[in-house]
Amino acid sequence: LYNVLEECHNQQHDTAATRAEQADSSSSSSLAAFMAQPEQRTWPLTGVVRQGAQLRNWMQLLRHNPPCTQTREADLWLNDPEVRAALHAAPRDMTGPWTICSDRISYTADAGSMLPIHKQLTRERGLRALIYSGDHDLCVPHTGSEAWTAAIHRKKQPTPAAASHKADDFAAADEADDAAAGIVTPWQPWYNSERPAQVAGYVVGYDSGMTYATIKGAGHMVPQTRPVEALDMFTRFINGQPLQPDRSEAS
Numbered sequence: 001l002y003n004v005l006e007e008c009h010n011q012q013h014d015t016a017a018t019r020a021e022q023a024d025s026s027s028s029s030s031l032a033a034f035m036a037q038p039e040q041r042t043w044p045l046t047g048v049v050r051q052g053a054q055l056r057n058w059m060q061l062l063r064h065n066p067p068c069t070q071t072r073e074a075d076l077w078l079n080d081p082e083v084r085a086a087l088h089a090a091p092r093d094m095t096g097p098w099t100i101c102s103d104r105i106s107y108t109a110d111a112g113s114m115l116p117i118h119k120q121l122t123r124e125r126g127l128r129a130l131i132y133s134g135d136h137d138l139c140v141p142h143t144g145s146e147a148w149t150a151a152i153h154r155k156k157q158p159t160p161a162a163a164s165h166k167a168d169d170f171a172a173a174d175e176a177d178d179a180a181a182g183i184v185t186p187w188q189p190w191y192n193s194e195r196p197a198q199v200a201g202y203v204v205g206y207d208s209g210m211t212y213a214t215i216k217g218a219g220h221m222v223p224q225t226r227p228v229e230a231l232d233m234f235t236r237f238i239n240g241q242p243l244q245p246d247r248s249e250a251s
Contacts, residue, residue, distance in 0.1 A: 003068075131149050139220045184207050201218075
């Protein structure tokens, strides 16, 4: 789910608690009962976030963490008393242990779609934004991220080129299509900092100051699965540099 081509870590994170959770057959029946109520369906079971809806996570739906997740290091670190004190988190005996998905936190959607917020922050407030997706993530697939980032910039439907057009006409049509889509930096590969540099993903830039990038071979937690590329992407964005260097720099 979070990294479709990665090895499943369930057996490596085998504890008495997870065995008890996974042995609870009521989790699947609970999910089936929930799905049988169309008016109750919301994220993460659909892509729609309705205003006023109660948002549920996988722990609340499945009664155990999502399958094939490995959080042993995070469990140990975030449940350490000294770490919790340094983070000003309540002690474990007050809140219970940290888990990657908790059924003790409840959220209610009060804004519905976030697309108007993204448009306001970039177009009206002039803030730069970086939206990225690992291309092996099936929890939040990169195809959906690409679709919504493109949709909020599209000004009009591009006019299809006629079959009788010449090659130069097609180049002009491509430029016109990019302008209609709000694209200032066309879709192209970007490279990591290794030598020789490798393709790290693909990137497109919009006239609002928003950049959308994919990270090749990364899952949902990009820094965990592609740390070099994640640091390159973050560093370049923070420093106001383009993700894609000159081809001469990438060779």
